[in-house]
Amino acid sequence: xAVVSQHPSRVICKSGTSVKIECRSLDFxxxxxxxxxxxxxxxxxxxxxxxxxxxxxxxxGVEKDKFLINHASLTLSTLTVTxxxxxxxxxxxxxxxxxDTEAFFGQGTRLTVV
Amino acid sequence: xxxxxxxxxxxxxEGEDAVINCSSSKALYSVHWYRQKHGEAPVFLxxxxxxxxxxxxxxxxxxxxEKKQQSSLYLTASQLSYSxxxxxxxxxxxxxxxxxxxxxxxxxxx
Numbered sequence: 001x002a003v004v005s006q007h008p009s010r011v012i013c014k015s016g017t018s019v020k021i022e023c024r025s026l027d028f029x030x031x032x033x034x035x036x037x038x039x040x041x042x043x044x045x046x047x048x049x050x051x052x053x054x055x056x057x058x059x060x061g062v063e064k065d066k067f068l069i070n071h072a073s074l075t076l077s078t079l080t081v082t083x084x085x086x087x088x089x090x091x092x093x094x095x096x097x098x099x100d101t102e103a104f105f106g107q108g109t110r111l112t113v114v
Numbered sequence: 115x116x117x118x119x120x121x122x123x124x125x126x127x128e129g130e131d132a133v134i135n136c137s138s139s140k141a142l143y144s145v146h147w148y149r150q151k152h153g154e155a156p157v158f159l160x161x162x163x164x165x166x167x168x169x170x171x172x173x174x175x176x177x178x179x180e181k182k183q184q185s186s187l188y189l190t191a192s193q194l195s196y197s198x199x200x201x202x203x204x205x206x207x208x209x210x211x212x213x214x215x216x217x218x219x220x221x222x223x224x
Contacts, residue, residue: 044214093155102158103212
């Protein structure tokens with residue numbers, strides 16, 4: 001199956017700083033990628049759809065100025081959490097959805113803001 | 115709107131069966147099923163497409179009722195490795211994105 005690589009797997013940052021998470025499709029080109037956030041013991045909540053060469057589409061309630069998404073190439077999408085605060089601590093995971101088949105996930109990033 | 119799963123949690127003895135249900139308020143194009151272990155990415159189990167047949171993977175099978183906008187996952191003769199949280203993911207007609215259900219925590223004990 002397709003491989004999606006996500007880095008870093010874990011990051012600890014100070015409150016007020018920004019953190020960038022990368023998501024790469026290694027053996028296929030992804031025009032669209034999805035970013036999810038998961039709090040402990042909760043479901044994966046779709047944050048935004050990342051579109052190559054155009055603006056990301058954000059789900060209702062997700063602050064686009066806080067969660068910056070860039071999809072500059074067919075193999076790389078990045079999520080930047082700006083001015084991070086402790087309440088942004090969560091598990092962030094990207095995925096690529098192939099038509100009529102499974103979603104391929106990155107390994108996920110555990111973000112802790114202290 | 116997020117699909118609703120039931121039950122929220124279930125505890126089984128090894129070898130017992132379980133059914134997990136997923137219900138959507140919107141017309142569905144497809145339903146995915148995933149299992150997630152703590153701290154890991156979800157693992158794909160199967161996909162059911164609109165108009166498709168019931169799917170089966172070893173002792174796990176699933177059905178998709180398009181009219182009722184529901185899907186069910188059937189776990190037979192459960193194994194210890196089945197423990198985890200199960201999520202359905204739904205694609206609504208006309209929207210190519212995957213929205214995950216509320217989740218069902220499954221614990222299989224010896």
